[in-house]
Amino acid sequence: MNGYTIPTPLLWVFAGIFGFLAITTLIFQVLSWKKPTPLLQEMLLRTRSWWFMAAGIALVVMAPPIVGTIIIGYVCFVALREMFSISGFREADRPAMFFAYFAIPVQFYLAYQQNLEVFYYFIPLVMSLSMAFILVLTGSTESIGRSMALTITMLLLTAYLLSHIVLLYNMDIPGYHIGGGGLIIFLVALTGFNDVFQFFWGKLLGKHKILPTVSPNKTWEGFIGGIFSTAGLALGLRFLTPFSIEASAIVGLAIGIMGFGGDVMISAIKRDLRLKDTDDLIPGHGGAMDRLDSILVTAPVFYHLLTFFIPS
Amino acid sequence: MKHLFQHFFYTFFVRPWLRFIIGVRFENIEAFQKADQFIAVANHNSHFDTVSIMAALPNHKRAKTRAVAAADYFGKSNFTGLLMSLFFNSILIKRKREQGEVSAIDILDEHLKKGDSLILFPEGSRGRPGVISDFKKGIAILLQRNPNIPFIPVYLDGFGRVLPKDSFLILPLVCKVRFGNPAIAQRHDTDALLEEVKEAIFSLKNEDERDRNHF
Missing domain, CATH: 1.20.1480 (hypothetical protein mp506/mpn330, domain 1)
Incomplete structure (x- = not known):
């Protein structure tokens, strides 16, 4: 691997991700040693699957x-x-x-x-x-x-x-040295956290259903809270990208909206087929498509916004 | 020599290929650890059925496990017969007995007495994808004659779409092999025993459908 180096910001991001996973695993493990409940078992299973997915993402971002x-x-x-x-x-x-x-x-x-x-x-x-x-x-x-x-x-x-x-x-972007890895982890993090944000805002404030026949748990409050939180995260992770402040806010909003779009699109297909998950490949998560639903749509949107904001 | 070949072939080629390319999921593969000798009884839709069950076996058990196959289909030429024996330790039996021949059941019974395990498809034919047809009585008679040998029910789902009858195209699609725990047949009458085996396979089928998480 002649001259192949991993940019420092990426190392920090992944140190953060794996550190977070380690703490979560430890908390769940200790709690379930004290008093094992089905919910804790489920959370442990999910976290274990996240280790594998995070390792995969790390390779995609940092390997050649x-x-x-x-x-x-x-x-x-x-x-x-x-x-x-x-x-x-x-x-x-x-x-x-x-x-x-x-x-x-x-x-x-x-x-x-x-x-x-x-x-x-x-x-x-x-x-x-x-x-x-x-x-x-x-x-x-x-x-x-x-x-x-x-x-x-x-x-x-x-x-x-x-x-x-x-x-x-x-992408050949003048003055930007983190490279593809930075762009990909930015996209993956925003898409992933957008799902989480929408879920939490919905749990916290959710009242008005947004698409009751497709995804009965999704609300307007969750959607709006989610996209603005995602825009906020986009500003926080701007150091990974070549974007200006305005551009990263817009990209964050777009990923929030389109991530929601991908999610409900796959939900609608699953509902039509009377399935809850597309498969049981990933323990605690369902199938590959259940995890990929948002990023399918945010990936091309992100790429085109990138070429729009940063003409190379 | 043959078993060494099978060991490597299944561990390094067949299993990874089934799991990562075709999309086969194995459920309760530990069932084989719980019985020394067994008769694995499965529904049958595809040539992949035999391949997957053989691949699921622990290496030391595979050497003593024989897949029962139709002589009129696989024994057409010496070459296919040889391949069947090489990959599946096959016993080829005739589905229709001519006069004066040893019956298929006696042949299988002899193998059981020698200590071999069997893989058996009591439907006798692959049939239409996803359809379980009537069971032939042979399995019940074998279990009657060998009351100490447990049967392992196997439910195969989706293999009829990966490689259906009359097709040569192997299409990667998610499919499942679900093993039940080894069970000693409780009933004595042939028909009742056959029903018991069938029920065991259908209960695996129901388990499979419940797991699929329908709304």
């Missing part, structure tokens, strides 16, 4: 970009596999789904190579048309429209949206 690209690509594969598993596809859709998986390495390679032109048309154009054509070739036309729509939707939701994170590795 190729490592992060492969990790995000694999996570994307798991998410797509999960969605294909629950969406009720027909037997005739199997070849199209098989084909869809191969879009992931191609899309992430394009993102890694910064081949922006092909990156933008590969899935919406090449994959959508070829999957539709494969579906036609199978000859079963019964509800083929649903399959055509769903295969490409799932691929867009996972591969197309998530691969925007990889683009952040190669």
Whole structure:
């Protein structure tokens, strides 16, 4: 690893994250030794899963970009596999789904190579048309429209949206030296804490339901409290980014709003399928898609705001 | 030599491939630790059923475990028969007996008497994805004749979509193998015993559906 150094601010951020996790684990562990309750067991399980996720995020942020690209690509594969598993596809859709998986390495390679032109048309154009054509070739036309729509939707939701994170590795911004890692941890932290903020403000003040038929626990109070808290956090983490004060506040608000959007979008899909979680892959958290729901949408929004505010 | 090969093949290739690429989840894999000799009884939708159960076995038990397969399907050529024996320690039995031949049940019974464990699919055929068809009586007769050998019920979910009958395309999709704890059959009458085994598999199926957290 010739000349590969990890920027100091990133080390501090992760020292903070792992320190926080260590303290949380210790508190829960001591409490459950004293008096084990089901809630404490659940919290311990969740914290244990967070250790793994935090380690994954640390690698994505601090290891060389190729490592992060492969990790995000694999996570994307798991998410797509999960969605294909629950969406009720027909037997005739199997070849199209098989084909869809191969879009992931191609899309992430394009993102890694910064081949922006092909990156933008590969899935919406090449994959959508070829999957539709494969579906036609199978000859079963019964509800083929649903399959055509769903295969490409799932691929867009996972591969197309998530691969925007990889683009952040190669942003060439004059005077900014923390690099892709800083941008990615900024995005991940804001998206993650936005969920937490919205949850806590909702618990604290929540009265007016925002989308009762989709997500009955979400309220206007939680939403508004959440996005402003996220904007506040964006200002606090500005040292990780090349943004001005105004720009980071706007990015924070946008991530707050769009994170909510991604969350309710996946909630609506789950409700349609009568599922509470997309899978039980991550103990205490549900499936990969349950965790990724917000960042799917915030990743491309963040990338485009970045190119808007910081023309390179 | 064969078992050493299986040991490495399953540990370093099959298991990681099933878990990380295909998306197989193993539940209560400890069930195999609790019985020395057993008959694993599973529902059957896919060739992957056998692969997954073999992969779930602890290495030292796999050497003594044999998957029961149809001779009329897998024994068509010597080559497939050899492969089946290499990967699954298979016993090939004929689904239809011709006159003068030793019955399939006697063959299996002999293996049990020698101390082998069996993997058995009492439906006899893979059928349509997600459908559990009627059980053949053989399993009940084997358990009757060997009252000290426990059966391990296995419920396989989703494998019919990963690799259904009549398909060659292996599609990664989330699927589950759920093992029940080894149980000594309590009933004596053949039909009642068959019902007992079937109930054990269906109760795993219900457990599986409850875990899925529907609204």
